[in-house]
Amino acid sequence: xxxxxxxxSAREEISQLVERLNEAEQDNQFALFxxxxxxxxxxxxxxxxxxxxxxxxxxxxxxxxxTQQVDVLVAMRAEARGAILRTLSSPELEHLLxxxxxxxxxxxxxxLPESLLDEALTQMTSRQRDWYEQAxxxxxxxxxxxxxxxxxxxxxxxRVSEAIRALGRTQFNYSEHAYLVDKQGxxxxxxxxxQLLACPGDLxxxxxxxxxxxxxxxxxxINDATEAVEHSGFTALPVVDPEGRLQGRIxxxxxxxxxxxxxxxxLMATVGLDEETDLFSxxxxxxxxxxxxxxINLMTALLASWVIGRFEATLVQVVxxxxxxxxxxxxxxxxxxQTLTLVIRGLAMGQITQGNLWPLIRKELGVGLINxxxxxxxxxxxxxxxxxxxxxxxxxxxxxxxNISVAALAGVLIPVWxxxxxxxxxxxxxxxxxxxxxxxxxxxxxxxxxxxLLG
Amino acid sequence: xxxxxxxxSAREEISQLVERLNEAEQDNQFALFxxxxxxxxxxxxxxxxxxxxxxxxxxxxxxxxxTQQVDVLVAMRAEARGAILRTLSSPELEHLLxxxxxxxxxxxxxxLPESLLDEALTQMTSRQRDWYEQAxxxxxxxxxxxxxxxxxxxxxxxRVSEAIRALGRTQFNYSEHAYLVDKQGxxxxxxxxxQLLACPGDLxxxxxxxxxxxxxxxxxxINDATEAVEHSGFTALPVVDPEGRLQGRIxxxxxxxxxxxxxxxxLMATVGLDEETDLFSxxxxxxxxxxxxxxINLMTALLASWVIGRFEATLVQVVxxxxxxxxxxxxxxxxxxQTLTLVIRGLAMGQITQGNLWPLIRKELGVGLINxxxxxxxxxxxxxxxxxxxxxxxxxxxxxxxNISVAALAGVLIPVWxxxxxxxxxxxxxxxxxxxxxxxxxxxxxxxxxxxLLG
Numbered sequence: 001x002x003x004x005x006x007x008x009s010a011r012e013e014i015s016q017l018v019e020r021l022n023e024a025e026q027d028n029q030f031a032l033f034x035x036x037x038x039x040x041x042x043x044x045x046x047x048x049x050x051x052x053x054x055x056x057x058x059x060x061x062x063x064x065x066x067t068q069q070v071d072v073l074v075a076m077r078a079e080a081r082g083a084i085l086r087t088l089s090s091p092e093l094e095h096l097l098x099x100x101x102x103x104x105x106x107x108x109x110x111x112l113p114e115s116l117l118d119e120a121l122t123q124m125t126s127r128q129r130d131w132y133e134q135a136x137x138x139x140x141x142x143x144x145x146x147x148x149x150x151x152x153x154x155x156x157x158x159r160v161s162e163a164i165r166a167l168g169r170t171q172f173n174y175s176e177h178a179y180l181v182d183k184q185g186x187x188x189x190x191x192x193x194x195q196l197l198a199c200p201g202d203l204x205x206x207x208x209x210x211x212x213x214x215x216x217x218x219x220x221x222i223n224d225a226t227e228a229v230e231h232s233g234f235t236a237l238p239v240v241d242p243e244g245r246l247q248g249r250i251x252x253x254x255x256x257x258x259x260x261x262x263x264x265x266x267l268m269a270t271v272g273l274d275e276e277t278d279l280f281s282x283x284x285x286x287x288x289x290x291x292x293x294x295x296i297n298l299m300t301a302l303l304a305s306w307v308i309g310r311f312e313a314t315l316v317q318v319v320x321x322x323x324x325x326x327x328x329x330x331x332x333x334x335x336x337x338q339t340l341t342l343v344i345r346g347l348a349m350g351q352i353t354q355g356n357l358w359p360l361i362r363k364e365l366g367v368g369l370i371n372x373x374x375x376x377x378x379x380x381x382x383x384x385x386x387x388x389x390x391x392x393x394x395x396x397x398x399x400x401x402x403n404i405s406v407a408a409l410a411g412v413l414i415p416v417w418x419x420x421x422x423x424x425x426x427x428x429x430x431x432x433x434x435x436x437x438x439x440x441x442x443x444x445x446x447x448x449x450x451x452x453l454l455g
Numbered sequence: 456x457x458x459x460x461x462x463x464s465a466r467e468e469i470s471q472l473v474e475r476l477n478e479a480e481q482d483n484q485f486a487l488f489x490x491x492x493x494x495x496x497x498x499x500x501x502x503x504x505x506x507x508x509x510x511x512x513x514x515x516x517x518x519x520x521x522t523q524q525v526d527v528l529v530a531m532r533a534e535a536r537g538a539i540l541r542t543l544s545s546p547e548l549e550h551l552l553x554x555x556x557x558x559x560x561x562x563x564x565x566x567l568p569e570s571l572l573d574e575a576l577t578q579m580t581s582r583q584r585d586w587y588e589q590a591x592x593x594x595x596x597x598x599x600x601x602x603x604x605x606x607x608x609x610x611x612x613x614r615v616s617e618a619i620r621a622l623g624r625t626q627f628n629y630s631e632h633a634y635l636v637d638k639q640g641x642x643x644x645x646x647x648x649x650q651l652l653a654c655p656g657d658l659x660x661x662x663x664x665x666x667x668x669x670x671x672x673x674x675x676x677i678n679d680a681t682e683a684v685e686h687s688g689f690t691a692l693p694v695v696d697p698e699g700r701l702q703g704r705i706x707x708x709x710x711x712x713x714x715x716x717x718x719x720x721x722l723m724a725t726v727g728l729d730e731e732t733d734l735f736s737x738x739x740x741x742x743x744x745x746x747x748x749x750x751i752n753l754m755t756a757l758l759a760s761w762v763i764g765r766f767e768a769t770l771v772q773v774v775x776x777x778x779x780x781x782x783x784x785x786x787x788x789x790x791x792x793q794t795l796t797l798v799i800r801g802l803a804m805g806q807i808t809q810g811n812l813w814p815l816i817r818k819e820l821g822v823g824l825i826n827x828x829x830x831x832x833x834x835x836x837x838x839x840x841x842x843x844x845x846x847x848x849x850x851x852x853x854x855x856x857x858n859i860s861v862a863a864l865a866g867v868l869i870p871v872w873x874x875x876x877x878x879x880x881x882x883x884x885x886x887x888x889x890x891x892x893x894x895x896x897x898x899x900x901x902x903x904x905x906x907x908l909l910g
Contacts, residue, residue, distance in 0.1 A: 230711050252711060263714075326756060330756040334752040342732060345722065356735075
């Protein structure tokens with residue numbers, strides 16, 4: 001009866017499998033995977049398939065059990081999944097989609113041909129189809145798109161004993177509440193098994209005040225919804241549409257999944273990629289996806305170069321400026337990103353408003369000035385010694401103070417402005433910031449240089 | 456009996472409060488907060504206090520109810536909390552710590568004077584003290600440090616009816632399982648209320664095989680542990696030490712909290728900050744914290760400048776090179792960060808191993824070459840037209856291809872190597888990468904320039 005602790009984490013297990021699969025001969029790969037797939041669950045199988053180069057991924061996919069295929073695909077990132085779906089023939093896809101539920105179909109829909117999607121919808125039960133259509137009305141950032149539908153529903157006028165029976169039919173792993181709905185489908189409250197067990201069985205549910213479980217709105221943002229579940233003290237919260245009709249629920253489990261995805265998206269956005277990016281997508285596809293970001297960067301780099309070009313005459317006479325100028329731009333960029341990252345986090349948590357913007361700017365400017373002056377002195381001395389020119393050191397120091405201070409200001413204002421005009425600051429913030437710190441850095445340094453050294 | 460949906464998210468609520476608090480006169484701030492604090496829970500109060508500039512934060516802190524103070528402090532980020540704790544006198548701290556539990560004390564310990572910490576420990580029950588000491592044996596990244604201790608424990612030889620009573624005494628919001636332990640405290644299994652209700656009351660628990668709930672090891676990493684709970688299908692998992700003694704549990708709620716913290720840490724690490732950074736820490740403190748990162752960046756920038764300095768003679772003769780050189784460095788930096796970010800994510804999920812490293816390098820090099828060549832052509836044409844020199848265009852194009860390809864390679868190898876020597880790639884990866892792309896960019900561009908244009 002003693003229980004074995006899980007000595008190996010899922011992550012290590014997958015690492016080792018990837019390792020062994022890659023080392024094995026063609027034939028052994030098949031056998032290895034046959035054996036492994038029995039022991040790992042769909043989420044891990046998804047992670048494993050994502051870790052394989054595309055050719056191998058497609059071979060191993062053939063071995064995934066029919067009953068697990070949909071779950072594995074749903075757990076995969078969109079781009080990695082697409083690489084598999086694109087190789088399947090229409091009959092194969094049709095076979096795959098037989099009996100698919102609404103939540104899975106919402107995930108897969110983008111990668112399916114229109115006709116097959118329609119086919120799958122007509123084969124669904126009408127309830128599943130309703131859920132699918134409901135989910136599809138919501139955007140990527142709205143809670144309504146991702147709801148769980150495995151609810152325990154009881155009519156608001158049912159008896160306690162009926163509710164207990166309804167809960168007993170489930171595993172109630174997650175659904176610790178039965179949700180009460182009236183004839184119009186309006187949410188009327190929630191009741192837990194613990195509360196039910198303390199009541200006489202023939203009591204009518206609507207004759208009693210139960211603990212209040214406030215539902216979330218289906219239009220809530222993912223961020224708000226996951227926070228709400230986390231702090232609710234319950235393992236799930238009911239979700240209603242603006243008319244008060246119960247639409248589904250969000251469990252802690254779903255909240256965890258959505259939270260991960262959201263942070264992944266924020267991390268990937270900093271380099272112009274999205275959460276669905278595949279580690280092993282085809283070279284052509286990856287190159288296309290990344291080209292845009294490089295192109296945007298090229299525009300800003302060209303702008304910076306154009307600024308430098310305005311000072312050609314100065315550069316010809318004082319080559320030291322050309323040698324030192326990247327330092328000015330780089331110090332501004334680093335200081336600015338620190339402020340930017342702090343502010344983006346504050347915005348995501350609703351901590352920054354019109355009200356505390358000014359104190360925040362004052363603080364960041366203060367930090368910028370202190371570090372600006374401190375490092376300006378260091379860099380000024382280095383520049384003076386290096387080029388044997390005190391004036392070069394002064395120019396360098398002044399430019400550093402200016403650029404780090406401007407960077408601090410820009411680090412606050414850029415994301416706040418982007419947030420106000422509803423552009424994702426995590427995606428565009430750093431490009432704009434770098435443009436500002438490059439241009440200000442080069443202009444101040446080369447401008448001061450022209451003035452002090454040639455004037 | 457109809458339930459109101461939460462029309463305002465906690466985030467909006469806090470935003471509005473911060474706004475109103477900052478706009479209000481001194482006296483009204485007091486009244487506003489008095490009214491608000493009744494309606495929001497400790498986690499939100501913590502977020503609110505963090506959003507206030509320090510002077511205001513300290514005033515509002517005075518108003519937080521004694522019974523909520525510890526919870527609010529624990530929910531705050533370490534740096535923001537420190538700003539409050541440092542202003543409290545010893546008697547105030549002593550008062551605050553009366554009745555504190557082990558989990559809270561672990562959080563607060565770093566900001567408390569040694570003597571007060573000892574005092575608090577002696578006043579604790581021996582069970583709480585044991586938990587505190589247990590938690591303190593684990594590092595910041597180990598599960599054992601963060602365990603929940605609100606377990607429902609039953610002796611392995613108890614009867615079903617006793618287990619039901621034990622579960623009945625809790626709200627079993629989270630603890631859907633009662634954990635069985637033997638006389639040595641060894642974990643012997645878990646049993647749910649649903650299973651218990653289906654058995655005769657006088658059955659002995661150890662005479663039965665229950666559903667297997669594998670415990671996690673207390674030394675597991677946060678990452679592994681949160682994944683395990685998420686995929687377990689349970690709302691919590693038991694955690695044991697290497698000897699098999701039950702030490703606590705990790706609930707989905709805790710997993711969500713730890714997941715958030717871990718991603719925040721990864722996001723902040725990209726600019727050399729940590730998760731505990733306070734939006735409104737004092738200017739002096741912030742300046743100190745950020746200075747180190749600027750210093751490290753200065754070293755790498757000086758290295759890049761030194762490289763440029765080797766080509767002074769060339770720059771004097773061909774000033775176009777000085778104008779164009781930032782473009783080469785910048786394009787390499789951007790391409791490299793895209794690869795770096797993708798690889799860091801893969802490493803965090805255990806998807807990258809010795810086994811698939813080579814296919815990954817090949818793919819990233821392929822992407823680098825395609826984008827390198829594509830953008831090299833564009834940039835080469837621009838440079839040719841700008842400076843009226845085809846040779847300048849050729850030099851530029853070649854340098855871009857070289858730097859973007861090297862960036863792709865470095866973007867894979869740097870984080871993989873850092874991970875192997877157990878340095879956090881999220882923290883150090885981008886500094887090292889930028890150094891590589893700057894140096895390679897300048898050397899290849901100026902080197903080729905010297906050779907083609909002056910040779």
